[in-house]
Amino acid sequence: MLFCMEYPPITPWIDRTRCIGCGECVRQCPTGALMRHEGKAAIFAPDRCTACAVCEEHCPVGAVELPFFIQLSPKFQER
């Protein structure tokens, strides 16, 4: 049996209702993928995100979460 898994670009989910705007994730992000917008954290440059999870680890209120995706390739889903 052959499985082919594809991983789409992963960026963190930011729950803006929980975010207190401390900016810690923005400061800690090693690639500059995040910014503060209207007092909350936001994805600024998703192409820069390396899914390192540093932002998730440093958020004091658990407002950042890295999703984990596994998608079967459509080519193999047809079989």
Ligand code: SF4
């Ligand atoms: S996962 Fe890493 S690279 Fe992506 S936004 Fe968070 S700290 Fe930045």
Ligand code: SF4
């Ligand atoms: S670390 Fe958490 S609370 Fe602070 S700005 Fe980022 S998402 Fe918001």
